[in-house]
Amino acid sequence: MQQELIHIALxxxxxxxxxxxxxxxxxxxxLEDTCLPDENKRWVVIAPPGSKGASILLARANNDEQRQFVGNQSGGRVFLFLHTQNFDKDYTNMISNGIEFVREPSEQDYGTVAVFKxxxxxxxDLLELTPGHSMAARIKAMCE
Structure with missing residues (x-):
């Protein structure tokens, strides 16, 4: 049985x-913005341009319990990983668009990475994997 992760709720x-x-x-x-009138919700789906992987479902917090997790869904750890094929270009564009980076770019064994909010x-993580990394081949296969 083949399964795929298609959405991550944010x-x-x-x-x-x-x-x-x-x-x-x-x-x-x-990708989608559909009103769900019976539930007073919307089904809102976004993804990086051209992405063939999982997308993000924007889920509005509906009560105090849910609101307490807005902005801290992973207990202060990096929550999502945005892979790029051109780190320098995307990093520069993000800076010019006012994105706040909390860890500057660094070279790691697995690639180039910086952390933003x-x-x-x-x-x-904004991440460009090194060509030989095991996930790099998987990402390349998904994009073909």
Missing amino acids: VVNDYDEAITFYTKKLGFEL DLYGNLW
């Missing part, structure tokens, strides 16, 4: 402010 305060941040500042594509404070 709890947000507001659909529209999250859509604006991810599409205007990070350049993601808005999204609009709520969730931590992300």
